[in-house]
Amino acid sequence: MEQELVKVRARFEDLGRRVPELLSESEYPEEQVASTSVEAIPTKPRDDDTHYFDSYSYNEIHAVMIQDSVRTSSYATFILSNPQIFKDAVVMDVGCGTGILSMFAARAGARKVFxxxxxxxxxxxxxxxxxxxxxxxxxxxxxKVENISLPDGYTHVDVIISEWMGYSLLYESMLDSDKFLRAGGLMAPSQCRIMANLVEIPSVIKENVTFWDNVYGFNMSSMAKEVYDDALIEVVSADAVLTNDELIKDIPIQRVTSKNLDFSSPFVLTATRPGKAHALLLYFDTWFTTDGADVPSDAEPTIAKGEGDVITTDVLQIKARPELVARRKSSMGPIRKKSMSGEEIIKDGKEVSFSTGPASMPTHWKQTLFLFRNPVDVKEGTCISGRLHMRKSEDNSRELDAEIHFKVQHPDLHTKELTPAKETVVQSYKIR
Known part of the structure; x- marks a missing residue:
């Protein structure tokens, strides 16, 4: 035993002699090794992009997006059903991924696709x-689209197609491509709306919060505290919704630029049934219009209830059933819409829309949840009003910061009038 101790002691002494040598041979200059000050340690420029783009290098994420039938069939239907837009056009596909949207455009007759x-x-x-x-x-x-230039003498394109929408719509911050669109050109999609409601989601709370109260007999509730600091991305069913749907932000993509996407919007949500509001839920609706004009304020998106509502084979003409082909041909007539003044407008082509809300079949975007630290008990007529602030994160331009301010007013039992709010609740979140 004594001999072993001598050997161990000798190894430690040798290590003590070697440490200075190892440090001097390291990649850092001597003064950096000796100092722990922030100024002495070299810092790399902040990189918001590497992880983001690396995440799109693998097949799995692209398979998820392509297999999202609501998403892919909406793009395919719009592109392939509107030859008057795409035939002989110059098209840009921003963030092309596997290239499927580019190939749809080429199949539709585009002269050139970037x-x-x-x-x-x-x-x-x-x-x-x-x-x-x-x-x-x-x-x-x-x-990156903000850094490129077009080859072969091209400076502008006729159509920009992109699947830029992220969680909560704005997450991926890809709207910096407007400089390439010619005057009178088309963005596809052309308009999106961020919508909100309140939801009762006990299963999400159980999985993410109360689960930690008893983990194999141990109290690990401290693990749940951070859940309230980050938005959750989940699929929520329509029967979880407690309130009306409220428009938070209307985004006319034809005109918007990335600097316009930091916003602060009021909301008023009224409970349509009793329950416990665990979270504010965000989703978005999307429109592909043939002329880029704003959709009417009361426009409702197409709600796909199931795979039967998502028609892809007739558009792609791959083993299409006769009734689907007939349905496609019947949809290719002129579009009849009413202007803001009520006049009928007739346009060529086919317009397309979809929703990512709880009423629709799930998409890969799911919905975005902001959990309340203190859930709100509501009854029919309870009003939750406030303001949602959203902006690009100062820490990472690929992420978003959100802050919710809200107050709760319950209807008086006898008069049904709203009682004064006791307090204003403020919570902050990261979307990443």
Whole structure:
């Protein structure tokens, strides 16, 4: 035993002699090793993009998006049902991913398609273009859209298509492509609306909060505290909704720029039934219009209740059933709409819309939940009013900061008038 102790002591003494040598051989200069001050340690410029683009380099995320039938069939239907827009057009696909939207545009008759992609999946997209015979029509451009220039003398495009919508709609911050759109050109989609309601979600609370109260007999509730600091991305069913749906932000993509997307919007939500409001829920509705004009304020998006409501085969003409082909042909007539003044407007083509709300079949965007630290008991007529602030995060431009201010007013039992609010609740969240 004594001999072993001597050997161990000798090893420690040798290590003590070697540490200075190891440090001097390290990649840091001597003065940096000796100092722990912030100024002495080299810092890299903040990088908001590497992780973001790396996450799009793998097949799994693209498979999820393409298999989202609401998302993919909406784009396919709009592109392939509107030859008057896409035939002989110059098209830009921002964040092309696997290139599927670029290939839809090429199939629809586009003269030239510029597919923009900053992640590693661009290599596979380029191969997809070749494998499908579109290499002469579709040109892949590697890089961020805000940093690129168009080749072959092109400066502007006729149509910009992009699946830029992130969680809560704004999460992915990709609306910096407007400089390439010619005057009178079209953005697809052309308009989005952020919507909100209150929901009762005991299963989400159990999974993310109360689960920690008793973990194999241990109290680990401290783990749940951070749940209230981050937005949750979940699928919520329509029967969880407690209130009306409220418009939070209307975004006319034809005109908006990224600097317009920091906003503060009021909301008034009224309970339509009794329950316990666990969270404010956000989702978005999306429209593809043929002329980029604003949709009427009372426009309702198409709600897909199930796979039967999502028609893809007739648009793609792949083993289409006769009744689906007939349905497609019947939808190709002129679009009849009313202007703000009530006059009827007739337009060519097919307009498309979809919703990511609880009333629709689930999409890969799901819904965004802001959990309340103190759930609110509501009865029919209870009013929750306040303001939602959203902005790009100062820490990471690919993330969002949100802050909710709200007050609760219950209806008087006898008069039904709203009683004064006792307090204003404020909560802050990260969307990342």
């Amino acid at each position: 597919a923009i992609e900053a992640s590693g999946v661009g290599v596979k997209a380029e191969q997809n273009f070749k494998d499908n015979g579109y290499e002469d029509i579709i040109t892949l451009i590697r890089g």
